[in-house]
Amino acid sequence: MTLEPSRATARPAGAQPAGAQPGIALSEVGGTPIVKREHVLADGRQLIYYDDADSTLSPSRLPDERLLDPRPPTAVMRQDALTGEWISIAAARNNRVFLPPANLDPLAPQAPDNPSEVPSLYDVAVFENRSPSFGPELAGGGRAPVGRDDGVGLGRSRASIGRCEVVCFSPEREGSFGSLTTSRARTVIEAWADRTAVLSGLPGIEQVFPFENRGEQVGVTLHHPHGQIYSYPFVSPRTERLIASIETYGPTLFADILAFEQKGERMIVQGEHWSAFVPFAARWPIEVHILPRRQVPDLAATTAGERDELAVLYPAVLRAIDGLYPTPTPYIAGWHQAPVNSHRDEIRLMLQITSPRRAADRLKFLAGSESAMGAFIGDVPPETTAQNLRESLAAA
Numbered sequence: 316m317t318l319e320p321s322r323a324t325a326r327p328a329g330a331q332p333a334g335a336q337p338g339i340a341l342s343e344v345g346g347t348p349i350v351k352r353e354h355v356l357a358d359g360r361q362l363i364y365y366d367d368a369d370s371t372l373s374p375s376r377l378p379d380e381r382l383l384d385p386r387p388p389t390a391v392m393r394q395d396a397l398t399g400e401w402i403s404i405a406a407a408r409n410n411r412v413f414l415p416p417a418n419l420d421p422l423a424p425q426a427p428d429n430p431s432e433v434p435s436l437y438d439v440a441v442f443e444n445r446s447p448s449f450g451p452e453l454a455g456g457g458r459a460p461v462g463r464d465d466g467v468g469l470g471r472s473r474a475s476i477g478r479c480e481v482v483c484f485s486p487e488r489e490g491s492f493g494s495l496t497t498s499r500a501r502t503v504i505e506a507w508a509d510r511t512a513v514l515s516g517l518p519g520i521e522q523v524f525p526f527e528n529r530g531e532q533v534g535v536t537l538h539h540p541h542g543q544i545y546s547y548p549f550v551s552p553r554t555e556r557l558i559a560s561i562e563t564y565g566p567t568l569f570a571d572i573l574a575f576e577q578k579g580e581r582m583i584v585q586g587e588h589w590s591a592f593v594p595f596a597a598r599w600p601i602e603v604h605i606l607p608r609r610q611v612p613d614l615a616a617t618t619a620g621e622r623d624e625l626a627v628l629y630p631a632v633l634r635a636i637d638g639l640y641p642t643p644t645p646y647i648a649g650w651h652q653a654p655v656n657s658h659r660d661e662i663r664l665m666l667q668i669t670s671p672r673r674a675a676d677r678l679k680f681l682a683g684s685e686s687a688m689g690a691f692i693g694d695v696p697p698e699t700t701a702q703n704l705r706e707s708l709a710a711a
Contacts, residue, residue, distance in 0.1 A: 350370075352365075356434075366439075438502055482503065488539055492648070528646075582701070589625055593700045595697060642675075
């Protein structure tokens with residue numbers, strides 16, 4: 316798998332007109348770097364532009380001249396004494412935009428009739444969420460992160476320290492990661508890797524989770540192609556269960572899973588660096604895991620070659636999923652990364668794509684067994700899903 320060649324209009328990071336904001340050169344694609352440019356929004360939130368390696372945009376960016384209300388206070392976490400899990404009570408999220416008309420897209424570049432969150436035209440843009448579930452406060456002043464052995468008690472609460480960011484995949488108002496060009500997908504992957512590295516170094520952050528939701532059926536409130544990154548002050552419950560499995564099975568769990576799936580009928584596609592397959596015990600009607608072929612704890616630890624191949628393989632898998640039915644399929648795609656401070660030699664980076672769609676006109680709803688007890692019941696054999704996806708991939 317190879318990247319599309321860069322266009323002749325590509326310009327090196329140093330070729331900037333007078334007055335342009337300085338950029339930071341990241342990975343090179345076709346000999347030209349993806350460039351990162353940091354800015355600040357009107358209320359003090361961070362905004363970062365990532366310019367494609369073959370970008371035709373001017374390095375200059377417009378300032379954010381909106382008059383904005385102060386940022387909401389950091390939410391509060393409460394501990395569920397029955398499970399030990401921490402629940403963030405983030406009332407400010409009730410004020411977020413819900414399916415606005417296209418001319419009021421808050422992720423499109425600002426226009427006279429659209430005071431959006433991004434002042435300038437862009438390739439990829441990342442900014443702090445205006446109504447975050449975690450943050451903007453970080454650890455400090457005695458507000459420590461939550462450790463694995465923190466215990467359980469009644470009436471326990473803590474500040475929801477952390478950070479939530481929005482990742483705009485494109486200035487276009489419709490689409491998803493699967494509809495991006497290879498060059499743009501590569502820029503998004505570079506942004507994920509860069510933000511994983513930066514956010515992992517912030518005080519109190521224990522785990523970083525980039526993800527994309529696509530489709531109203533999974534709760535999407537904006538049609539603009541975008542994802543998010545959550546930076547948690549604890550190790551997530553799903554990862555805690557994974558750690559328990561590794562402690563029971565042994566440190567070779569991920570390597571053994573990959574070897575097991577490579578010999579089976581659930582494998583969809585294998586590249587030099589990545590493999591995509593339907594897992595043996597899939598919970599959802601459509602479920603695909605993408606796993607690197609070497610031990611990598613997070614996106615920040617991937618090589619340029621691994622990112623190049625992922626920019627081809629990952630969108631191809633998403634397009635195969637969309638090819639199963641006449642209309643786009645709703646999904647959640649989440650990058651499960653190792654915690655910042657533990658198990659980095661045992662937990663392997665993995666992308667998990669899940670969809671509740673079990674037929675052209677039917678969705679799987681979590682009924683009593685799944686919702687109340689967490690005991691999933693599969694509707695479609697994983698081998699059937701894998702065969703359907705291989706056929707869809709071949710037909711694309």
